[in-house]
Amino acid sequence: MSPAPPPLSPLARIAARSGAPSVPDTPVKVEAAQLNFYYGQKRALDGISIQIRTRLVTAFIGPSGCGKSTFLRTLNRMNDIIPGTRVEGRVLVDGQDIYGAHVDVVALRRQVGMVFQKSNPFPKSIFENVAYGLRINGMARTRAELSERVEESLRQAAIFDEVKDRLHESALALSGGQQQRLCIARALAIRPEILLMDEPASALDPIATQRIEELIYDLKKTYTIVIVTHNMQQAARVSDCTAFFWLGRLVEYDRTDRMFTAPAEKLTEDYVTGRCG
Amino acid sequence: MRPRRLERVIELALLLSAVLSVLTTAGIIIVLAVETFEFLRAVPLVEFLTGTEWTPLFASPRFGVLPLIAGTVLVSAIAMAVALPMGLLSAIYLSEYAPEPLRRVVKPVLEILAGVPTVVYGYFALMFVTPLLQRVFPQMAGFNALSPGIVMGIMILPLVSSLAEDAMRAVPSGLREGAYALGATKMQTALQVVVPAALSGITAAFILAVSRAVGETMIVAIAAGQQPRLTASPFVPLETMTAYIVQVSLGDTPQGTLEYRTIFAVGMLLFLMTFALNLASTWLRERFREEYS
């Protein structure tokens, strides 16, 4: 697995600001158009418009409570579970409005997977954790096919070698970092196109964090990834594009290298240099 | 989409199970009301509620329910005289005084007391308590109100204790600390600060205990007797509303007759009394919860 790309040299930074593309301009996968989101009467997201591109890693950064996690959860309609929430505006995945009238939320969540901040493996065996998504979505017809898909997902999450001898032991016996990689495997098993990650490494030690970041760099060859992080260095290491949120608004959205070296907005600059937030 | 329709069907099935409780309440009301209505066509309501003789199974029957109510009230009063002070004392002790290891011993004992089947308590009242009391009060009859009343009180004590304790524990500790800081003893704090603060919760507990005593059947069916009597003496046999229903059910009264309907009329009275008490208790408990959350 290749390491994260090294930070840009001063010369490269100037070249970056001048507009020379260093990241491929891929088609739009997920788009939000004038999205407002309400918890009851309180408006948590204000006029969000953004285009997230295929097979890139997009990071959402911003201080606590700025709405980045809330926005992430609108992308797979996980906020539907919370009573009293309301959405205005549109969210499009592959051009289709996911809040439209006849949208099948179940199918949406198959297409847009999610990994949570605190790893939440089911209190079942490692095998059953990964197999669950396959079973309920009817994605494996035989026991052999099931085993194959489970192994494939565990390999993709770079955890298979560590657990291959104890697939039928409880998932709760794994370490924090392993549990999180198991949750990633679980999400990947149902072959989503988009992977949403809500601060996936915030509860992990530096070594486990590094493994997750390496994993993300690898996964982006296949998946479109959106990652929420409060760790700016992580965003700089891992992502191709970064979106900066502040008090429910999208302040700036740009290629990561530009965002961190020469941001357009003063607020962004203050945030990434640590002067505020 | 087949899975979606299955979800709807499942949700409907679950809803119906939940609605069953509403149907149960409706069933109780309907069954009691229908038979009571038929009863009241034969016996005027005034006679029922104010008559002082209850002899529905006699050749020339009388349908005044006051003796049964008196019996219920007398036994319940004795039970409350035991359960309320003892329960409150126990609650104060557990909530304000008792060290943790003692609580861990006392609470299971109280739970066991609450879990003994009432028929066992009835046996105990008849075979142990009554003879014991007869040594103190030689004028006491084999069936009386005092013995089942006392035993019922002990049975209800855990209920009062645990509900009153919950109410007292809900009182913020800041109030207690304020009192201690002024030099109050534990007893003074408990009686003058905590109990008044928890008063509506404690009262709710008391009312619920009364409701429980009023509805209790087997202890009185075994130890109180089957002679409806308008009396205030705890030493003579009498009959409560609940024991009367048991008495008729044990017999051969054919269905559809007036005698048969009396158990529903008495049952309706019992239901209304306990329902009113439960309502009062719930209302007080809600008010108490609002005060402290």
Place this chain on the structure above:
Amino acid sequence: MKRRADLAFRVLATGTLIVALITLAALVLDVLADGAGRLSWRFLTSLASRRPEDAGIYHALAGSVWVIVITAALALPLGVAAAIYLEEYGTNSRLARFIEINIANLAAVPSIIYGLLGLGVFVRFMGMGRSVMAGACTLALLALPVVILSTREALRTVPKSIREGSYALGATKWQTIWHQVLPVAVPGILTGLILSLSRAIGETAPLITIGALTYIPFAPDGVWSPFTVLPIQIFNWVSRPQAAFKENAAAGILVLLALLLMMNAAAVFLRDRFQRQGRS
């Protein structure tokens, strides 16, 4: 002076608890003294008889088992289903609140009223007669509020994160409940069921009211058969004037208490396993 009052109060309160403890001890010892003599294998396997020395408890024990098993078979699915609806589907709707109020009220209705309900609805209206089935239906209604309450508590202990993880994989609400929530809640549900059944097994009044007979010399041979149960047999013996029958009653009480002890021990065992599972 303050100290003396405080001490007196403490003595009074301790005295209260001691009285409660002594009463329990007296009860157990009294029953043991009266009944241990009658307790024997023959007692457990004989049927009722007009002669106290020959009278056994087999028919009542069998009746209790029949009734409790069917009560459990009715109360468990209905109670769990209702609890799932209230806890997972219906939160905060007006209908759900109304149902909750109903359940709370029903929990405080005297058990003999349930007997009258059973008499009117099951025995007469639905024509079940004075059968095991009618008794079980009545007791199931009585047990339902407790089963619902304890199931809801068990459901509440399942962490939200597990539900979220399941939804994020595209599971429907029922799939999440069936595959993830219920398996974790099962020990708590069973504990609640056993506790409510242990209350039901001691219930006498409602079954007398629906017509469980007090003299029935045979064990039930089917759900539509007439029956009696342990506490009713005890009641019957206690009501007889002959002293010998009182011994039978005491022996019967010992059997009933032993049964209760076993059931509560099972519930405590399950609760321990539940807590241990949660900690891992």
